[in-house]
Amino acid sequence: MIPQLRPTSLRLQLNRRDWLRSTGAVAFGLPFDSTVTGAAEAVTRRRAKAVILIYLPGGLAQHDSFDLKPDAPDGIRSEFRPIATEVPGIDICELLPQLARRARQFALVRTMSHTENNHFPATHKALTGHTMPRQLPGDAVNAASRNDWPCYASAYDFLRPRRDGIPNGVSLPYPLAGGATPWPGQHAGCLSPKHDPWQLNQDPNQNTFRDETLSFPAGITIERLSRRQRLLEQFEQERLPHLAAAEAGAYNDLHRTAIDLLTSGRMTQAFELEREPDHVRQAYGRHTFGQSLLLARRLVEAGVPIVQANMGGVQTWDTHEKNFVSLRDSLLPPLDRGLSALLDDLADSGRLDETMIVMTGEFGRTPAISLVPGAEHVGRNHWAQVYTALFAGGGVQGGQAIGRSDALGALPTTRSFSPDDLGTTLFAALGIPAHSELRDEFARPLTLCSGQIIDELYAS
Numbered sequence: 001m002i003p004q005l006r007p008t009s010l011r012l013q014l015n016r017r018d019w020l021r022s023t024g025a026v027a028f029g030l031p032f033d034s035t036v037t038g039a040a041e042a043v044t045r046r047r048a049k050a051v052i053l054i055y056l057p058g059g060l061a062q063h064d065s066f067d068l069k070p071d072a073p074d075g076i077r078s079e080f081r082p083i084a085t086e087v088p089g090i091d092i093c094e095l096l097p098q099l100a101r102r103a104r105q106f107a108l109v110r111t112m113s114h115t116e117n118n119h120f121p122a123t124h125k126a127l128t129g130h131t132m133p134r135q136l137p138g139d140a141v142n143a144a145s146r147n148d149w150p151c152y153a154s155a156y157d158f159l160r161p162r163r164d165g166i167p168n169g170v171s172l173p174y175p176l177a178g179g180a181t182p183w184p185g186q187h188a189g190c191l192s193p194k195h196d197p198w199q200l201n202q203d204p205n206q207n208t209f210r211d212e213t214l215s216f217p218a219g220i221t222i223e224r225l226s227r228r229q230r231l232l233e234q235f236e237q238e239r240l241p242h243l244a245a246a247e248a249g250a251y252n253d254l255h256r257t258a259i260d261l262l263t264s265g266r267m268t269q270a271f272e273l274e275r276e277p278d279h280v281r282q283a284y285g286r287h288t289f290g291q292s293l294l295l296a297r298r299l300v301e302a303g304v305p306i307v308q309a310n311m312g313g314v315q316t317w318d319t320h321e322k323n324f325v326s327l328r329d330s331l332l333p334p335l336d337r338g339l340s341a342l343l344d345d346l347a348d349s350g351r352l353d354e355t356m357i358v359m360t361g362e363f364g365r366t367p368a369i370s371l372v373p374g375a376e377h378v379g380r381n382h383w384a385q386v387y388t389a390l391f392a393g394g395g396v397q398g399g400q401a402i403g404r405s406d407a408l409g410a411l412p413t414t415r416s417f418s419p420d421d422l423g424t425t426l427f428a429a430l431g432i433p434a435h436s437e438l439r440d441e442f443a444r445p446l447t448l449c450s451g452q453i454i455d456e457l458y459a460s
Contacts, residue, residue, distance in 0.1 A: 046431025047356070047458075048394030050300040053152065053308045053426075054293070054339065054359035055127070057176055057183075058119070058318030059387065061365035061380050062409060064327050065093050066388040067110045069367075069409045076367045076408055079324045087399045095332040098340035104399040105343045105352070106392035107457055111403030111412035112360065114419060117382045119315070120184055122362035123176065127151050127185030127308075129423020129449060144182040148189035150438070152426060153197040153306040155448060157188075158438055160305075166267060169197030170299050171308040173204055173292050178314050190440040197308070204291040210271045270302040271295070283341040288312075290338035297345055300355055305430065311335060317361055321372045323379040343392060356394025356429045360422065363387055367408045386412050389422065391457055394429045402456045420451030428453050 061078075063069055068082040068091065082091035085103035092100055092108075099106075116122040120142040121132040130149040132142070150158065153169020162168060176183040188195035202213045273281065273295060284290035289311050296307040311317070312331075319326050339359070346352035364387025365380030372379060386405045392398060403414045424434045427449055434449035 046429070048429040049354040050305045050307070051152070051356045051358060051394070051426055051430065052293075052296045052300060052342070053127075053306065054296075054357065054390075055308055055310045056317045056335075056359065056361035057123070057310055057312055058315040059122075059361040059363045059365060059382060060317050061319060061323060061327065062110070062386070062388045062405075063365065063367065063380070064323065065096065065332065066108050066390070067405055067409055068093060069407065072367070072408055075369050080328075090399075090401050093332065095328060096336045098336045102340055102343050105347065106357070106390050106398050107396050108401045109389045109391065109403055109417055109454065109457075110386075110401055110405055111414055111416045112364075112387050112389045112418070112422070113412055113416035114363070114384050117363065117384050119318070119362060119382075122382075122384060123183045124148060124185035125419045126360060126362040126422075128155075128189070129420050129426075129451060132184060139178070140181055142184065144184045144186055146190060146193075148184050148187075149446075150189045150191045150195065151185055151187060151197065151308075152423060153308065154188035154191055154195040155438060156306055156427075156430065156432070157195045157197075158191055159432060159436055159448070164303075166303040167198045168304070169306045169308070170200065170304050171197050172200040172295060172310070173288060174201055174310065174313055175199050176310060176314045183314055190446075191438065192441055197306070203288050204273060204295045205286060205288050209273065209291075213271055266302040270298045270304075273298070280341075280345070283337075283344070285334050285337040285341070287334050287338075289334040290341065293338040293342045294345075297342055301351070318382075319365065319379045320370075320381055321375040321379040322377040323365070323369070325377050346393060352393040354394065356396065356426065357392040358389065358422065358426060359391075360389040360419075361387070367410045383410075385410065386416070389417075391425075391454075396457045397459055400456075400459070402454070417454055418451060420449065421454050422451070424449040424451035425454045425457065 063072075063076070064078045064080055068078050068080070070077060070082055078093070081094045083094045083097065083100055084091055085100040087103040090103055090108070092103075114122070114125060116125055116131075120139055124130070124132040128149040128151055133147050133149065134142075134145075151169070153171070157168035160168065171186065176186055186199070187193070187197065200213060202209050206212075269275070273291065276294065276298075281291070281294065284294045292309045292311070296309045299307045317331065339357075342357070343352065346355050346357075363382055363384035366383040369378045369380060386409065403412060403416070405411065406413050427434065427436075432448065434447075434451070434453075436448040438446040438448055440446060
């Protein structure tokens with residue numbers, strides 16, 4: 001099936017002359033001129049070697065975390081108190097005391113905003129920086145598709161391919177899926193599946209994590225695997241000429257990637273969390289959130305440039321009910337501990353300057369507190385009009401809150417920023433210009449980003 005990309009998504013990124021030039025070149029087999037101007041090169045300076053995207057599936061309630069409104073009326077005001085951080089004038093939730101003591105290390109963007117209040121298109125937008133190319137009534141029909149835009153790691157892999165046994169992207173600990181329905185924005189979409197990030201499906205807090213993630217069957221060693229690989233290559237020399245070229249290429253790429261991962265010493269060591277001193281593992285917290293962030297740090301150290309760490313499964317932060325109960329008992333404290341340990345670790349090792357941390361959900365939660373019929377505890381509903389994202393490292397100037405929402409936390413009162421801007425900023429930090437060109441499986445040109453760099457993050 002040919003991906004059905006909305007014409008508007010291309011129109012925003014390519015003018016008429018560029019469109020005719022690029023499609024004409026493809027049609028006649030001519031190379032596409034993607035020369036970057038000197039001015040554009042000057043704008044995009046590599047600030048980071050890696051990005052850790054901490055994703056809060058379901059959407060964090062900004063009123064109860066990083067943008068409290070203590071003077072708002074009942075029915076909007078959080079049950080939690082704001083506490084002062086180490087930066088005068090910046091208050092955050094009392095359930096985040098460790099982050100409050102590290103506020104000079106991160107920046108809060110309190111005016112993230114877009115228009116997608118449904119999980120599926122909002123997740124796609126958050127994880128790709130683009131509007132979903134098609135939306136139909138219902139959720140299942142909007143599940144992950146090869147028509148989607150590629151996630152950040154997949155786009156990076158297209159532009160910066162490598163063959164050293166280290167993947168360009170890893171997503172952990174579990175894929176985002178509701179039952180058998182995968183949520184969009186997690187893989188390479190309209191690019192070839194060979195650009196999919198490596199998706200884990202194990203809890204790093206379990207003692208069996210490494211054995212169940214990167215292990216050989218009984219009796220199989222790296223040497224034996226290498227012999228099998230050589231034998232397989234001889235067999236494939238006879239078989240592959242009879243396969244379609246696309247099928248043969250995809251098979252070879254996926255198989256080679258699997259072998260490289262299994263035999264890469266750096267990658268296998270990254271999964272050996274038992275190598276960490278016990279006090280380090282305890283600092284992150286012996287729970288899924290904390291150990292996922294510790295694993296993300298180890299993967300970055302192994303050379304993976306983009307790691308997505310999901311803080312829970314789909315809708316973990318989707319607090320329509322039990323908003324205050326869930327945030328207090330199971331969500332904010334482990335996040336506070338794990339993220340604080342990650343900031344400390346990267347700062348102590350000197351890696352924070354070269355590692356950008358981005359924490360976001362697909363949207364925020366409503367100002368109004370509501371009670372779902374039949375529920376015992378109150379909650380907040382979806383709200384994309386304004387929410388907060390956290391940035392740290394990679395050249396980001398910490399100790400600042402960028403943007404202001406109104407007195408009710410309902411709308412931005414200063415410049416707003418979209419996931420498109422987040423994606424553009426992420427790639428710029430990695431030294432990749434926004435106008436870089438992607439090609440889908442049908443060789444059609446797509447522009448990498450459509451947003452603007454959030455320059456305020458780098459203000460001194």
